[in-house]
Ligand code: 5GP
């Protein structure tokens with residue numbers, strides 16, 4: 001994709017501080033780093049979001065994410081780490097090329113994810129589980 005900023009980084013058309021790459025994945029420092037060590041793990045092919053990942057690419061991304069998270073932990077020694085991934089504008093995605101945020105976390109670092117717990121009734125959870133199981137069975 002010619003106007004995709006992450007494709008441009010993959011193709012080395014714009015600079016980035018790359019920490020790791022292999023055939024399918026690349027990891028570099030987030031330009032807007034929330035905390036020191038904030039790293040993005042990115043699919044090399046232009047895949048917009050999680051729905052476009054095949055099993056092989058999903059596995060490679062999970063492997064790179066875990067590897068980078070261990071390295072960030074070793075390098076920065078934070079007491080916490082958020083591994084965060086957004087799909088679509090309502091979820092907060094701003095760059096439409098699949099990426100995972102690896103963010104070292106400290107107490108009161110200002111990064112807030114509001115999590116409005118609804119505690120739905122047991123029957124609702126069971127009904128929702130059936131919907132997902134049917135979708136999984138359909139492929
Ligand atoms: P999203 O909001 O889609 O989950 O995250 C996109 C991230 O990409 C943001 O945290 C933003 O700082 C980062 N970003 C956007 N443009 C660039 C860029 O040109 N270079 C780098 N290294 N990061 C970028």
Ligand code: ZN
Pocket residue numbers: 001004005006007008045046047096097
């Ligand atoms: Zn792209």
